[in-house]
Amino acid sequence: MEYAIECLDLHKSFGVHKIHKGIDLKIVKGAITYIIGPSGTGKSVLLKQLCGLMPPTKGKVIVNGQDITVMKPEELVQMRKKFGILFQNAALFDSMNVYENVAFPLVEHTKLPKSKIDKIVQEKLRLVGLRNIEDKMPSELSGGMRKRVGLARAIALEPDIMLYDEPTTGLDPIMCDVVDNLINDTQKELGITSIVISHDIESTLKIADYIAMLYDGKVVLYGTSEDFKTTDNPYVKQFFSASKEGPIKIM
């Protein structure tokens, strides 16, 4: 099997606070991998290490065969052109309107004429279920709308690897389904590698090719949806049944 990203014995601490204590995770190329786990276990931090936005304290991250933890800043910038990233809070540029936000990667990295960029922006906004909001500023949007604009911006360049940090959190059920389908369809059509952080167990089991569950700085289980449905791993069982009883401690 071919891997898009490999984490080898990844450690991350902030001061004395240990977040990751040796994560080994291989992301299969062209598949959808979901990362689940309780709030605060370091899912977002892991995502930032996968694309070189945050250096790990120890360990390796290998993207398409290259160790990104030893790359020079210029090489990292080039490497990141392969990624599309949706941040947990969308991270829209608040000095730009919606159109300029979605067009930003296209203006920066392509030489497309304005008319072509206009078309792509409209197309991507339509994909995430937004219309006629090009002139609005991010501060005028609802949380769910911001997230979807962030999603449109992340897929604008049609990257090789998509990272989604909680793409459906804060969306209504219909929009959740639209975004789930979008993740599924972009992957099926373009054959890109997708990594999705999610708290939505139902859609995780429906869409994921592979799932990794994170707890206490380690991967407690990695496998397919079937594996997760049938496992008797106590962490997974507790997490799926949303129960207070079990090995996962509530702080």
Place this chain on the structure above:
Amino acid sequence: MERVLSFFGRPLVSFVEVAGQMALLFYSTIKLMFKKPFRTKLLLKQIEFIGANSLSVIILTGSFTGMVFAFQSYIGFHKFGADQLVGTVVALAMARELGPVLSAIMVAARAGSAITAEIGTMKVTEQVDALNAMAVDPVHYLFVPRILAGLIVMPMLNAITVLCGVVGGYLVSIKVLGINKTLYLDYMYTYIEFDDFANGMMKSLVFGGIVTLVGCYKGFMTRGGAEGVGRATTESVVMACVLILIFDYILTAFMF
């Protein structure tokens, strides 16, 4: 002993660290200034923001300083019967010292703080990460237009400050203090050289770099949410003002 060492050592280490980081960032900014794409639109926006929007403050500061300075120096010179020298002193002080320093401090308070607040907010809301994620170097995108604008605009603002100061001093001396107009101008033309003005322009070029670099640096290093942005903004103004005064001394000693 250990406590004494750490009492003096810690600030020293953090001073060296900050100075090093700033020097490195300044170096990469200078290098990136010559790297495509040239973001003309962003540069013009910053020139407008740092320069055009500071005009009213600069005009007020310059005029009033010149006016006050005329009064104050008149008190001294009148005792020796050298009233006509007031103009020379006002122009000299404005061109060499007060123009560059006061305009830089005003810009630090107005634009430097705003630069820190803007970049700091971008930092804590992950917009800087987003730039990185889209393979755009934040130093190229955020630092270059602002620092370049500072270098271009600050000397111009200095020229305006000096001009306003000299005019203000002239009006007070002639209209209020009744100094002889011909003598006043004669002495000023005789004793003021172009060098005095060029000297001040050099200073304000350096100050323009300091104010914008500190603004960008403090914003870029911001952590800890809205509170962090507030703290960084205050620190940015204080640090810029202190550096302006220190570099003013160094430059004066050099160009004496």
